Amino acid sequence: MNQPAAISDIPIETCVTPEQEHGERAVFCGLTSIIWLHRKIQDAFFLVVGSRTCAHLIQSAAGVMIFAEPRFATAVLQERDLAGLADCHEEIDRVVAQVLERRPQLRNLFLVSSCPSEVIKLDLENAAGRLNRQYGGRVRFFDYSGSGIETTFTQGEDSCLSRLVEHMPADDSNEPRLLIAGTLPDIVEDQFLRLFGDLGIGAVDFLPARSLDDLPPVGKQTRVLLAQPYLGQTARALIGRGASLVEAPYPLGAEGTLEWLRAAARTFAVDDDRFERVTAAPLARAQRAVALQRKRLEGKRIAFLPDSQLELPLARFLQRECGASLLEIGTPYFDRQSLAAELELLPAGIRIVEGQALNRQLDRVRAAQPDLTVCGLGIANPLEAEGLRTKWSIELMFSPIQGFEQAGDLAELFCRPLVRNERLAV
Ligand code: SF4
Numbered sequence: 001m002n003q004p005a006a007i008s009d010i011p012i013e014t015c016v017t018p019e020q021e022h023g024e025r026a027v028f029c030g031l032t033s034i035i036w037l038h039r040k041i042q043d044a045f046f047l048v049v050g051s052r053t054c055a056h057l058i059q060s061a062a063g064v065m066i067f068a069e070p071r072f073a074t075a076v077l078q079e080r081d082l083a084g085l086a087d088c089h090e091e092i093d094r095v096v097a098q099v100l101e102r103r104p105q106l107r108n109l110f111l112v113s114s115c116p117s118e119v120i121k122l123d124l125e126n127a128a129g130r131l132n133r134q135y136g137g138r139v140r141f142f143d144y145s146g147s148g149i150e151t152t153f154t155q156g157e158d159s160c161l162s163r164l165v166e167h168m169p170a171d172d173s174n175e176p177r178l179l180i181a182g183t184l185p186d187i188v189e190d191q192f193l194r195l196f197g198d199l200g201i202g203a204v205d206f207l208p209a210r211s212l213d214d215l216p217p218v219g220k221q222t223r224v225l226l227a228q229p230y231l232g233q234t235a236r237a238l239i240g241r242g243a244s245l246v247e248a249p250y251p252l253g254a255e256g257t258l259e260w261l262r263a264a265a266r267t268f269a270v271d272d273d274r275f276e277r278v279t280a281a282p283l284a285r286a287q288r289a290v291a292l293q294r295k296r297l298e299g300k301r302i303a304f305l306p307d308s309q310l311e312l313p314l315a316r317f318l319q320r321e322c323g324a325s326l327l328e329i330g331t332p333y334f335d336r337q338s339l340a341a342e343l344e345l346l347p348a349g350i351r352i353v354e355g356q357a358l359n360r361q362l363d364r365v366r367a368a369q370p371d372l373t374v375c376g377l378g379i380a381n382p383l384e385a386e387g388l389r390t391k392w393s394i395e396l397m398f399s400p401i402q403g404f405e406q407a408g409d410l411a412e413l414f415c416r417p418l419v420r421n422e423r424l425a426v
Pocket of ligand 1: 050114147149
């Protein structure tokens with residue numbers, strides 16, 4: 001089996017230094033990630049410890065996207081000083097008891113902290129420990145931060161998964177296992193499992209798994225392949241437990257998926273003939289599906305404002321597979337370790353901006369008048385009102401976009417605002 005490339009092996013020309021900007025930000029907070037995490041981890045409940053604002057965010061953001069009884073709630077803590085902290089713990093205990101009474105079958109509960117000052121004063125790790133003792137193992141309690149003080153909304157998942165790494169069982173075997181880290185829709189996960197099986201890579205785990213009872217093992221033989229680019233903290237936690245990171249671009253588009261699979265295949269010494277045989281048909285399907293959309297995107301000038309941390313792989317897909325021209329790639333946080341393979345595929349001299357100074361970025365967008373601006377929800381409507389076409393980056397978090405079978409849909413998502421514009425034009 002091949003060893004994954006060490007980060008120190010990255011060629012010097014890929015060591016891009018992004019421009020830094022600091023100023024006003026406009027991104028959702030990490031609580032937003034509860035929406036896709038609770039859909040994925042089917043036996044977990046998410047209890048936000050926060051304010052009424054947090055409750056509103058979760059209800060309005062998630063409420064329209066679920067069709068079953070939700071597995072999340074908010075313990076609303078009112079303004080109080082340090083002397084009132086005991087009451088806060090009582091409130092958490094009260095809401096936890098209420099949730100468990102209503103759902104006696106519940107086995108796992110996340111306490112999710114937020115950014116109001118009265119929550120910051122609380123030690124939720126301690127609270128989770130206390131509740132674990134109180135419920136004697138019948139229910140497991142975890143904690144993580146979904147606070148808006150972090151960089152952006154996808155960090156909620158990073159924070160959640162890095163916490164789960166602490167609870168993963170140790171793997172002392174000598175057999176290598178592949179660990180796919182990052183939430184993927186079930187349908188995408190099943191497609192990848194079939195492909196890995198056809199490649200002869202049988203020992204494959206996913207983090208998060210669909211059930212917290214199936215937390216995968218981790219150890220020196222774990223090879224981590226990131227499925228999402230915003231998991232720097234989780235990757236470091238896994239490396240801290242002995243795992244090694246497989247360097248790869250992300251499975252977005254035909255090329256990204258092919259290279260992502262190839263990185264796993266090389267790590268597990270799959271021979272080239274078998275790799276070509278297994279990937280040829282789905283690759284051809286993906287290329288045909290993207291080609292159908294390419295005519296609408298070819299030559300279009302696209303700007304990314306920082307929002308989801310998916311910006312670099314998406315920009316790479318649009319430029320290389322759809323023929324788009326990139327004006328600027330804004331990203332809320334630039335994690336060199338997680339993005340190394342993506343940087344090698346981006347055009348030389350591309351402008352990458354880390355962080356956000358909203359007004360300066362909007363000035364640049366207005367001056368450049370891109371054909372499409374990929375941005376946060378709150379910025380999209382004002383830009384649309386100014387006659388610019390936009391794509392909400394958060395929509396990409398709720399759609400299956402990874403893998404060969406979804407490559408055409410991914411391109412089509414970027415075509416939609418352009419098509420709408422053409423239809424509205426008279
Ligand atoms: S965590 Fe902070 S940013 Fe997020 S909803 Fe609550 S108060 Fe607002």
